[in-house]
Amino acid sequence: IKRFHFFQIFSLIFLINGSFFIQAQSGDLLTLQYNKGPALDDFYSQWSIYPGININRINTDQQNTSPKLTLGVFIQAENKISKTVGFVSGLNYSPVRYSYEVIDSLVQDRLSYFSIPLGIKLIPTKKSNVILGANYNIYNNGSSVISKGSFKRSKVYSEGVFRNTIGGYVQIGYKFYGNFEIFVNFRWAARSSPAIQLQTNNTSGLQLGISYSIWNSKIKY
Numbered sequence: 001i002k003r004f005h006f007f008q009i010f011s012l013i014f015l016i017n018g019s020f021f022i023q024a025q026s027g028d029l030l031t032l033q034y035n036k037g038p039a040l041d042d043f044y045s046q047w048s049i050y051p052g053i054n055i056n057r058i059n060t061d062q063q064n065t066s067p068k069l070t071l072g073v074f075i076q077a078e079n080k081i082s083k084t085v086g087f088v089s090g091l092n093y094s095p096v097r098y099s100y101e102v103i104d105s106l107v108q109d110r111l112s113y114f115s116i117p118l119g120i121k122l123i124p125t126k127k128s129n130v131i132l133g134a135n136y137n138i139y140n141n142g143s144s145v146i147s148k149g150s151f152k153r154s155k156v157y158s159e160g161v162f163r164n165t166i167g168g169y170v171q172i173g174y175k176f177y178g179n180f181e182i183f184v185n186f187r188w189a190a191r192s193s194p195a196i197q198l199q200t201n202n203t204s205g206l207q208l209g210i211s212y213s214i215w216n217s218k219i220k221y
Contacts, residue, residue, distance in 0.1 A: 043219045043220065044080055044082070044083045044219070044220060045080070045216040045217055045218075045219060045220070046079065046080050046217050046218075046220045047077070047078070047079055047080075047215075047216070047217035048077070048078040048080075048213050048215065048216050048217070049075070049076070049077050049078075049213070049214055049215045050075070050076055050078070050179075050181070050211045050212055050213040050214060051073070051074065051075040051076075051211065051212065051214065052073070052074055052075075052076075052181075052209050052210055052211030052212065053071065053072065053073050053074075053209060053210060054071075054072045054073075054074065054207045054208060054209030054210075055069055055070070055071060055072075055207065055208050055209065056069070056070045056071070056072050056094060056095065056096065056205065056206075056207050057069055057205045057206050057207075058070075058094075058096045058097075058098070058187075058203050058204070058205035058206075058207075059098055059203065059204065059205050060098060060200045060202060060203050061200060061202040061203070061204070062100070062200055064100045064101065065098045065099065065100045066098060066099050066100070067097070067098045067205060068097040068098055068099065068108070069097075070095040070096065070097050071095070072092060072093050072094045072095060072207070072209075073092075073093050074090060074091065074092035074093065074094075074209075074211075075090050075091060076088055076089065076090030076091075076092075076117070076211070077089060077090055078121065080121075080123075080220075083123065084122065084123045084124065085120070085121070085122060085123070086120075086121040086123065087118075087119070087120055087121065088117065088118075088119045088120075088121050088131060088133070089116065089117060089118050089119075090116070090117060091114060091115075091116060092114065092115040092116075092117065093112070093113075093114060093115075094112075094113045094114075094115045094137070094207075095110070095111065095112045095113070096109075096110075096111045096112075096113065096203060097109065097110050097111070102146075104148060105146050105147065105148040106146070106147050106148070107144055107145070107146050107147075108144065108145045108147075109142065109143075109144050109199070110142060110143050110144070110145065111139070111141075111142040111162060112139075112140040112141055112142065113137045113138060113139055113140060113165075114137075114138045114140055115135045115136065115137045115138070116135070116136045116138070117133050117134070117135050117169065118133055118134055118135075118136075119131040119132060119133020119134070119169070119171070120132055120133065126175070127174055127175045127176070128172075128173065128174055128175075129172075129173045129174075129175075130170075130171070130172055130173075131169070131170070131171040131173070131185070132168075132169075132170055133168065133169055133171075134166065134167070134168050134169075135166070135167045135168060135169055135187060135189060136164070136165075136166055137164060137165045137166070137167065137189050138164050139162050139163055139164050139165075141156070141157075142156070142157040142161070142162050143155060143156045143157060144157065157199075161197065161199050162199065162201060163191055163201055164191070165189035165190060165191040165201050165202075165203075166189065166190070166191070167187060167188045167189030167190060167203075167204075168187065168188060169185050169186065169187035169188075170185060170186050170187075171183050171184070171185035172184055172185070179212050179213040179214075180210065180211070180212055181210065181211050181212075181213075182208075182209070182210050183207075183208075183209055183210075183211070184206065184207070184208050184209075185206070185207050186204070186205070186206055187204065187205065187206075187207060188202075188203065188204035188205075189201070189202070189203050189204070190202045
């Protein structure tokens with residue numbers, strides 16, 4: 001009888017321990033096999049690098065100018081300090097083009113800038129994000145094309161007409177297909193110009209772009 005009771009107690013302990021082991025193992029297998037489980041929701045990549053292209057529609061603060069579409073490129077780096085907050089910076093090539101009338105001629109200004117952004121990135125969900133930041137715009141070169149009928153003449157702007165500017169931007173992004181992201185932003189830049197100068201350094205407008213993440217650092221928990 002004692003042996004029988006001992007066997008029952010031993011069997012009960014074995015079943016309890018065995019069921020606990022099976023449940024723990026099934027949780028691990030679920031995480032490994034199906035990519036499900038609480039641990040996978042806690043990771044994020046601390047560093048990311050992504051190049052991209054954007055379509056710019058930037059205009060001046062003058063009422064008589066009309067913006068033209070231009071194509072820009074950029075490469076940016078992102079540093080996340082948590083799953084929901086990060087910082088971004090990089091280098092953007094941002095051309096600006098607009099036209100206006102002078103007497104009976106049409107003038108088109110073609111300007112090129114290299115922009116260095118610095119922003120804080122807020123990530124409310126896995127696919128959406130918002131960036132608030134500043135831009136330092138380095139003036140590269142510029143020219144104007146004057147046309148009247150079939151006549152067309154181009155001239156390069158002399159040094160000092162257009163200069164480096166400081167501005168800001170607000171951007172909304174959405175991720176899709178893993179490493180792709182589309183975004184739209186509103187940006188502006190300003191710097192005082194001589195009152196007698198026709199050209200202005202004050203601009204603002206929209207950018208629509210797409211980027212692709214080419215590198216991510218090791219996963220951080």
